[in-house]
Amino acid sequence: MNFIKKISLYIFIFCSSSIATAQSILVNDSYTAQQLVENVLVNNSTCVSISNPIATGDTFTPGKKSYGYFNSGTSPFPINEGVVLSTWSSKNSEAPFDASNKGDGSLSWKGDLDLEQALNITNTFNATILEFDFVPLTNLISFNYLFASNEYQENFPCNYSDGFAFLIKESGTTTYQNLAIIPATTIPVSSKNVHPLIPTFNSTTGPKPGCLAANEAYFGGFNSSNSPVNYSGQTLVLAAQANVIAGKMYHIKLVIADQGGNYYDSAVFLQAGSFTSKIDLGPNRIAPSNPICYGENFIIDTKLSPAYSYKWYKSGSLIPILGAISPSLKVTDTGTYKVEVELGSPNCIATGEIKIEFTPQIVLKNTSLIQCDENGDGIAIFDLNKAEAIIKNNNSNLSQMFFYKNIFDAQNNQNPISSPKSYTNKSNNQIVIAKVLDTYGCPNYAELILSISNKSITPLAPIIVCDDDGFIDGIHQFDLMGIATSGYFSGIGNNIFVSFYSNSTDAYLEKNELPFFFKNTIPYQQTLFARVLNGSDCYAITPIVLIVKTFDPPNFQDETTSLCNGASSNLIVDAGFSSYLWTSGETSNTITVTLPGNYSVKVTNTNGCTATKNFKISASGIAIVNGAIINDFAGKGNSVLIEYSGIGNYEFSIDGSYFQDNPLFNGVAPGEYLLYARDKNGCGLSIPFKIYVLDYPRYFTPNGDGYNDFWEIKNLDFLPKSTINIFDRYGKLLKQFASTHSGWNGTLNGYILPADDYWFNITFEDNKIIKGHFSLKR
Structure with a gap:
């Protein structure tokens, strides 16, 4: 700081000590525009040539200016000293913060049209402007600033904001560029565009809606009565910068104004010495956006005159890179590179910095593919993709692989092999180039040799x-x-793989591979072709002959037979086979069995094929008739069901002559019967079992001709304790007699009864009763 500034600061601090607290910034509004620009903002640097500084602002407050010099004093204000431009008297920027002070200024103090045009707003008042011309010596100018405002209250940031802009244009042009923008955007910095979440505010007139946060990362915080400035909130310290052309003249206009009225004022604080020439070395070249590919050279260029003095540094080292004294630097490895340029004077040192990151080396492996030759001409079809995993060293982070006929095409990304899965080589041991990219788009190349196999099996x-x-x-x-x-x-x-195909063409082209569990499609004999791989290379193609031998001996169907109790049976198959093996362990073509069960014999012929015959031997024997279930007194419905026991397969008879499979006999006439069960397997006949089937006559004719003169039930005398009662149609008992009686002759007390229907019931010894009726015919 020059002598004038030091004397002024001393006087300013002394005079204001009675009204400022130890925790407030200190403002001196006596500085001229030239002092603010040359002595404070530029800090007397020769890196920027300054001319025509002008400051305008408040002319309505006697003895006060809306611009001035400030320093932080003993407060924690984030900028130590600099220039303050405000929309009220700059001295009002000093602490303490007074929330009840709604503002100062005058509606007669006008706004600024350039500001309104830059921010696309209208109706500005109380504009304060600091503007000047300058000629930069480098391609970048920059300065630091902080925006503070009393509109960081209630829900004002949702709706209102004073405007400010840092406008720059090349002299002789008319269009300004605003540098006071949120980093990496074109959004102007303001209380509407930089604030945290604003909750609903409950005012005396009711709730006022809040709003979501906007670019909160750049908000510095709300203030209180202990804050260093008299503003309700502020941003962080931000940087404004512009690319320029060294040696050209530019005009810059720093302007702030109230918008919509003269209440709730704002200020912008510019850091002393921060307006200076810098060197733009271009964007950082770092992952993942734009690193430099491994093996490439990168030139960092200041684009300045070689007449200047240069020092280059790497990664924070205080020792310059040996021999690096040119405007540009070729780098080959990762680091943060910094340049210091003495621009004609030791009082003007411009700097620039850039981060450089090189991608990791792509490690590829040259390899070869060996293909079988179908016709021996040295030409074959190759699947180049088979080599991909080996070439990439199994690195899954690399891109799809592309193939070229030569390195020139690969490096220039032209004429790729269009069908790498079925590429026909031009000659034996032809070399093609494989190209891959890493995740950053960096390429690398490998050689793939295409060779023909000369192996045979x-x-x-x-x-x-x-x-x-x-x-x-x-x-x-x-x-x-x-x-x-x-x-x-x-x-x-040791690295052999075999696959099978139905013909040699498929084997050569690796099409339609057969499953490992394969049923021949041509009966009895079929030739397959085995493709033999050594790793991924074709070693040879060889035929595999499959032969299916048949063996179907005659009379070799399974047999089922029976064995009578106590008997034996011979199981026999044809002689003449190579060997026999029974489940019993015997090895001849016949065995004798005495027990029922399942037996089998496996025979083998001269081809080693086997056939098996099964014998199922079931037990059989003579049956025992245990009784019968008789349904009688039913006329044609009379039936007999033979009850028997035994292990054989039986047929049945009630007369000893006619046999049937069913033990149930229907339509049995009344009479005496002998029941039989006969084993179908020839084991014998059961002992006969006698039964009687009873029934009553449906009519009788007592006319004395000796035929059918009595109504009687035959064989009922075998049930001697049975009783018979006969009734007329009115239920009158006409006759009662025992089962041994000869029957009824159709009379009652010696009188002949008329032809009619009569009823009877029979009561058996077990109290079972059978009822029915019959006709008396005369």
């Missing part, structure tokens, strides 16, 4: 199996996995 002996699946059709399910893992193939090497 001694043909495998035919695989012979027996058609033993129960269907003699020449079809069998083969375990091709067992063939693939057999010693025949495993003896070739």
Whole structure:
């Protein structure tokens, strides 16, 4: 700070000590525009050539200015010293914060049209402006600032904001650019655009709605009576910057104004010495957005004259990079690079910084593919994608792989191989180029050699199996996995894989691979082709012959027979087979069995095929007739159900001549019967069992001709304790007699009864009663 500024600051502090607290900023509004720009904002730096500084503002408050110099004093204000521009008297910016003070200024103190145009607002008042011309020596100018406002109250940030802008344009042009914007946006900084969540405010006139937070990361906080400034809230310290052209003249206009009235004032605090030339080295080149690819060279360029003095630094080191004294620096590794440029004078040192990050090296592996040659001409079809995992070293973070015929095409991303899955080589041992990209789009390349296999395999002996699946059709399910893992193939090497195809073309093109559990589609004999891989390379293609032998001996159907109790039976199959094996352990073509059960014999022919015949021997024997269930007195409905026991398969008879499978006999006429059960397997006939079937005559004719003269029930005398009662149609008892009586002759007390229907009941010894009726005919 120059001598004038130091004397002024001393006088300012002394004179204001009676009205300022130890925790307040200190404002001196006696500075001229030239002092504020050259001595404070630029801090007498020769890095920027300043001219024509002008300050305008409050002319309605006697002895007061709306702009001035400030320092933080002993307060914690985040900017130590600088320039303050306000919409009221700049001295009002000093603490303490007074929430009841609604503002100062005058409606006669006008606003600024450039500000209104830049922010697209109207109706501004109380504008304070600091503007000047400057010529930068570098391509970037920058300064730091903080915006404070009394509109950070109640729910005002949801609806109102004073306006301010830092406007810059190249001299001779008419269009301004606003530098007071939220970083990485075009949104102007204001209390509406930078604030936290504003809750509903309960005023004396009722609730006022709040609003969501806006760019809260840049909000510095609300103030209280202990704050260093007389404003209700403020932003963080922000940076305004613009790219410029060294040596050209620019005009900058720093302006702030009330918007919509002269209440609730605001201020912008500009950091002393922060308006200076800087060097823009371009955007940082870091992951994940735009790192530099491994192996590339990157030039950091200040774009300044080589007549200046340069020092380059890396990653915070205080020792300059040896030999780096040019306007540009070639870098090959990751780091934060800084340049210091003496712009013609030791009093003007401009700096720039850039972060550089190189991507990790893509480690690829050259490899080869070996393909079988179908016709021996050295040309084959290759699936280039098979080499992808090896080339990438199994790095899943790399992009899809592309293939080119030469490195020039690969590096220039032209003429890729369009069908890498079915690429026909141009010559044996042709080299193609594989290209991959990492997640940042950085490429790397590897060589893939396409070679032809010259291997051959001694043909495998035919695989012979027996058609033993129960269907003699020449079809069998083969375990091709067992063939693939057999010693025949495993003896070739340690990294052998085998797949099977129905024809040689499919094997060559690797199309329509067969499943490892395979049923032959051509009966009895079929030739498959095995494609043998050594790793991912084709070693050879060899035929595999599958033969299905059939064995269907005659008379070899399963048999079911029986064995009578105490007897034996011979089980016999044809002679002439290579071997026999019975479930009993015997090895001849016949065995004798004495017990029922399941027996089988497996025979083997000269081809080693087997066939099995099963014998089911069931027990059988003579039955015992235990009794019968008789349904009689039913006319044609009379039936007899023979009750029996035994383990055989029986047929039945009630006369010893006619036999049937069913033990139930229907329509049995009254009479005496002998019941039989006969074993169908020839074990014998049961002992006969005698029964009687009873019934009553449906009419009789007592006319003395000796035929049917008595109504009687035959064989009822075998039930001697039975009683018979005969009634007329009116229920009058006409006759009662025992089962041994000869019957009724149709008379009552010697009188002949007329032809009519009569009724009877029979009461048996067990009190069972049978009722019926019959006709007397004359």
